[in-house]
Every structure is written in structure tokens, then in C-alpha cells.
Amino acid sequence: MAEVLVNDFDKIFNLLKKAQRPLILIGNGVYISQAVPVFRDLIDQCQLPCVSSLPALGALPSDHPLSFSFVGHTGEFFANLALFYSDLLLALGVRLDLRQTGSEIKDFKTNKKVVRVDIDKGELDFSRIEGDINIQMDLKEFLSRFSEYLKGKKESFSYQNWLAKIKGWEKELNSSRFYQGKALNMYQVIKAVDDITKNRQVVVSSGVGTHQQLVARCFSFDYPRRIWLTSAGHGTMGFDIPVNIGAMLESKPNTLGIVFVGDGSFQMNTQELATIEEYRLPIKIFVLDNSRLGIVSQFQKLNWKRDPSTGNKHNPSFSAIAKAYGLKGYDISSSEKIVPILKEVFADDSPALVHCKVDYNEDVLPMLMGGQKLNEMYPFEEVPL
Structure with missing residues (x-):
């Protein structure tokens, strides 16, 4: 087990070095495994932008500079764009289900490597999104071991251009724009x-x-x-x-x-x-x-x-x-x-x-509709990279 894990860590480390647009998607597994402190340590080590599933909000403080809200059907559009255009996705304790990825997943893995960590073998074996590296393990144990592994590498990571792109989307496409009426x-x-x-x-x-x-x-x-x-x-x-x-x-x-x-x-x-x-x-x-x-x-x-x-x-x-x-x-x-x-x-x-x-006509906007990809949430047109 230890040798297999080190081999996977080497692969993930090399992917992080090559990646231009890496992203962490954190799921409710971070709470189930009581892994919030070590998860935050890893974020600080790697300086990776992070999006969340709906129930995992708060695992990284909302005002943290690397925190970009939650993804999916009713998530923020800028978070969905980060998920769609990432070239390396670390999916940690998250199912990647329909509500997170949308129904149209044909292009989800285009130019993207996916690393998945989940304690449930069934989630890894029968997922709609196939992982390139699948690790069946308690998330807290994985994060602790990988954090120690990275300390031994003494590598610093920087993805400033990618962060600037996500922050630009956040400023331009934040859902608050839909709720500025007087009512x-x-x-x-x-x-x-x-x-x-x-x-x-x-x-x-x-x-x-x-x-x-x-x-x-x-x-x-x-x-x-x-x-x-x-x-x-x-x-x-x-x-x-x-x-x-x-x-x-x-x-x-x-x-x-x-x-x-x-x-x-x-x-x-x-x-x-x-x-x-x-x-x-x-x-x-x-x-x-x-x-x-x-x-x-x-x-x-x-x-x-x-x-x-x-x-x-x-x-x-x-x-x-x-x-x-x-x-x-x-x-x-x-x-x-x-x-x-x-x-x-x-x-x-x-x-x-x-x-x-409150206003009778207030809707959830933007919203990911059936048949849409993550980069084309209603009522917006498709947003390119």
C-alpha cells in the first residue's frame, strides 16, 4: 500500500508541476473525515484555487483568496468555468454527480487530468467522470500523507495567470448582478x-x-x-x-x-x-x-x-x-x-x-440547464477560455 501510494504521489506531483490551470474540487468528504485543518494546510502549500460542492462550503473560508464558491447546477458561473477549463482537477471527497458536472459531460475531460480521492470504491469505479488516478482512501489520511510528501520535495507552486483569469470571471459574472433591484x-x-x-x-x-x-x-x-x-x-x-x-x-x-x-x-x-x-x-x-x-x-x-x-x-x-x-x-x-x-x-x-x-419573480440565476456544458450557464452565452 505504501509503495503504491508513493507512486501515485509522484504522479500527482509531476502533474502539478506541468499544470497551467490546476483546481481542487472539495466535497463533503472533508467534513465526514474531519480533515478541514489538514486540507487548509495543503491549500497553503500548493497555492491551488479551490471550488466546493454545495455541502462542503466553509471547508475553506469564503473570504480566502483561493476560495471560489461552489459549482454545479446552481453554483456560481465563475466556479463552473474554473472547473470546466482546468487542466488538472483534484476531486477530493466529492462524487462528481450530475448536479456538479451538468448533464452534458462530453467535453468535461478535454485537455484535463482528473485525480480522484474517495473512501467509497463504488464512487470511483462507477462514476460518470473517469479518474486518471483513483485513490481509495480516507480523505484525512490522504491529505496528511500527501502534505508530508510535499514537504520533502520543497517545491513551490505558482499559478498567477490562472488565478487572475478566475478572479476576472468572478468579477464579471458574479450572480449578485441579478439581485440589485429595488424590490x-x-x-x-x-x-x-x-x-x-x-x-x-x-x-x-x-x-x-x-x-x-x-x-x-x-x-x-x-x-x-x-x-x-x-x-x-x-x-x-x-x-x-x-x-x-x-x-x-x-x-x-x-x-x-x-x-x-x-x-x-x-x-x-x-x-x-x-x-x-x-x-x-x-x-x-x-x-x-x-x-x-x-x-x-x-x-x-x-x-x-x-x-x-x-x-x-x-x-x-x-x-x-x-x-x-x-x-x-x-x-x-x-x-x-x-x-x-x-x-x-x-x-x-x-x-x-x-x-x-420578498419579490415573487426572483429566480436562481444563472442556472445550468439540461444539455448545457459548464461554460454556458443560462442566461449567459458560452464563455471561452
């Missing part, structure tokens, strides 16, 4: 909550849908100080409040729970407000109410120009429901109210719910 929208609320809690230790959870993707895009994560909990590919509506309750029951003192939830997801487990009140948990819930089941509604409108089964929902006063359970309840219906109400909400750590009546 109250999810992006504004999420960003404001992120800003006001920058110095707090938080556990953030989400439901499923439009709000989930926007939290992933614009909230800043940094494990273990700012933790992200989402059901990711399982797509479980109602995951949001219960998982935050569980996390807060076991969290360190002065940790704050933040729940972002859509009006659809919220009504799956509304009764858990009673649990929050019973234990007086420091959880702040933001119901991002667009009166629709956003992601499905968006698909229906794109395909059939209307959303008869998922749009125009009539919702009750969620803040009144919160008050009935004993929580503080607030309402935000305009952009001007965000900051003053958030200051009141975060003035103490008592449980509270904020009902945010």
Missing part, C-alpha cells in the same frame, strides 16, 4: 444577515429551493466558526428548523442559530417552534416568503411560461404564528426596513422569527 429580495436579506453577524459564531441551516441556493452563494462560511447545514442533494424540505435545533442543543456557548427557510419548507415543520421556545434556543428564523415553490416554479415558467401548481400561494402571517408559540415575531416588506429590524432582532439572543415578504 425586497432574498439576496438582500441574506446578505444583510451575513453582514450583521460577521463577528459571531453561527450555525446556518436552510430548507430547499431558491433560498437555499442564494444562502450558499452569498453567506460567508468558515468552519467551525460559521457552519453550513443543508440537506444538499437529498432536497429535504423541512430539514431547516429541526437540524438547527439539534445543532444548537449541542453548540458551544455564544453560538447563534440562523435558519433561512422558504414559505414552502417552513410549513413542513412549523410545530418545532414549540421546541425552540421550550428550550429558549438562540435561533433566528428568516422565512423568505415569495408565495411560490421557487425552484419548481422557475422550471415550470421556463418550460411552459406559467406555474399553475407551484405559484401564487396564499400564506398566513408567519410572524403571528411565531408569536403564538412564544417567539418574537417581525415583518419585513421593503428594503428600507431590513437594517433597522435586523438590529432589533440581533439585539439579544432570544428566539425570533422574521417574515420577509
Whole structure:
């Protein structure tokens, strides 16, 4: 085993020396294997740009100069471009599934070498994306051994032209451009909550849908100080409040729970407000109410120009429901109210719910559609290297 591993390390090392556009794609395996510290050490050693799967956000701090958000169906376009045009991909603890690569993978490996590390042999043997080097191993063990191997090589790596290219895409194609309207929208609320809690230790959870993707895009994560909990590919509506309750029951003192939830997801487990009140948990819930089941509604409108089964929902006063359970309840219906109400909400750590009546027409943009490659996310045209 040791000889085989050293042989693989030699191959990876030589690929790193030859590569012009290397990239790390980190997956949830980094959390499962408790490998975050050694993963960050490797990033610093190799100076490799990094993109993430949805659940792995925070493994590298969002504000780290080598961190470029998450990839896939609803990921950032600049992250997808980095993934598509990389000439060496280190896929670490990640499945490379349909939601990450898109459905059109014919050109995914063009001029690209793929190194895969996964503890699950089945993921390596039956993947849609074939690895050039496959290593079946616990990710923490791999990262520790490879880091020690690199120390012996005393090699420095620099990919400044490639980093400049990714940063240029990030500046030009960041999804924030789609959410600058005057009407109250999810992006504004999420960003404001992120800003006001920058110095707090938080556990953030989400439901499923439009709000989930926007939290992933614009909230800043940094494990273990700012933790992200989402059901990711399982797509479980109602995951949001219960998982935050569980996390807060076991969290360190002065940790704050933040729940972002859509009006659809919220009504799956509304009764858990009673649990929050019973234990007086420091959880702040933001119901991002667009009166629709956003992601499905968006698909229906794109395909059939209307959303008869998922749009125009009539919702009750969620803040009144919160008050009935004993929580503080607030309402935000305009952009001007965000900051003053958030200051009141975060003035103490008592449980509270904020009902945010957001723009009905807010969609997840850009989005990778069926049949598109990673370099042509809707509504953009194909972006060349």
C-alpha cells in the first residue's frame, strides 16, 4: 500500500508541476473525515484555487483568496468555468454527480487530468467522470500523507495567470448582478444577515429551493466558526428548523442559530417552534416568503411560461404564528426596513422569527440547464477560455 501510494504521489506531483490551470474540487468528504485543518494546510502549500460542492462550503473560508464558491447546477458561473477549463482537477471527497458536472459531460475531460480521492470504491469505479488516478482512501489520511510528501520535495507552486483569469470571471459574472433591484429580495436579506453577524459564531441551516441556493452563494462560511447545514442533494424540505435545533442543543456557548427557510419548507415543520421556545434556543428564523415553490416554479415558467401548481400561494402571517408559540415575531416588506429590524432582532439572543415578504419573480440565476456544458450557464452565452 505504501509503495503504491508513493507512486501515485509522484504522479500527482509531476502533474502539478506541468499544470497551467490546476483546481481542487472539495466535497463533503472533508467534513465526514474531519480533515478541514489538514486540507487548509495543503491549500497553503500548493497555492491551488479551490471550488466546493454545495455541502462542503466553509471547508475553506469564503473570504480566502483561493476560495471560489461552489459549482454545479446552481453554483456560481465563475466556479463552473474554473472547473470546466482546468487542466488538472483534484476531486477530493466529492462524487462528481450530475448536479456538479451538468448533464452534458462530453467535453468535461478535454485537455484535463482528473485525480480522484474517495473512501467509497463504488464512487470511483462507477462514476460518470473517469479518474486518471483513483485513490481509495480516507480523505484525512490522504491529505496528511500527501502534505508530508510535499514537504520533502520543497517545491513551490505558482499559478498567477490562472488565478487572475478566475478572479476576472468572478468579477464579471458574479450572480449578485441579478439581485440589485429595488424590490425586497432574498439576496438582500441574506446578505444583510451575513453582514450583521460577521463577528459571531453561527450555525446556518436552510430548507430547499431558491433560498437555499442564494444562502450558499452569498453567506460567508468558515468552519467551525460559521457552519453550513443543508440537506444538499437529498432536497429535504423541512430539514431547516429541526437540524438547527439539534445543532444548537449541542453548540458551544455564544453560538447563534440562523435558519433561512422558504414559505414552502417552513410549513413542513412549523410545530418545532414549540421546541425552540421550550428550550429558549438562540435561533433566528428568516422565512423568505415569495408565495411560490421557487425552484419548481422557475422550471415550470421556463418550460411552459406559467406555474399553475407551484405559484401564487396564499400564506398566513408567519410572524403571528411565531408569536403564538412564544417567539418574537417581525415583518419585513421593503428594503428600507431590513437594517433597522435586523438590529432589533440581533439585539439579544432570544428566539425570533422574521417574515420577509420578498419579490415573487426572483429566480436562481444563472442556472445550468439540461444539455448545457459548464461554460454556458443560462442566461449567459458560452464563455471561452
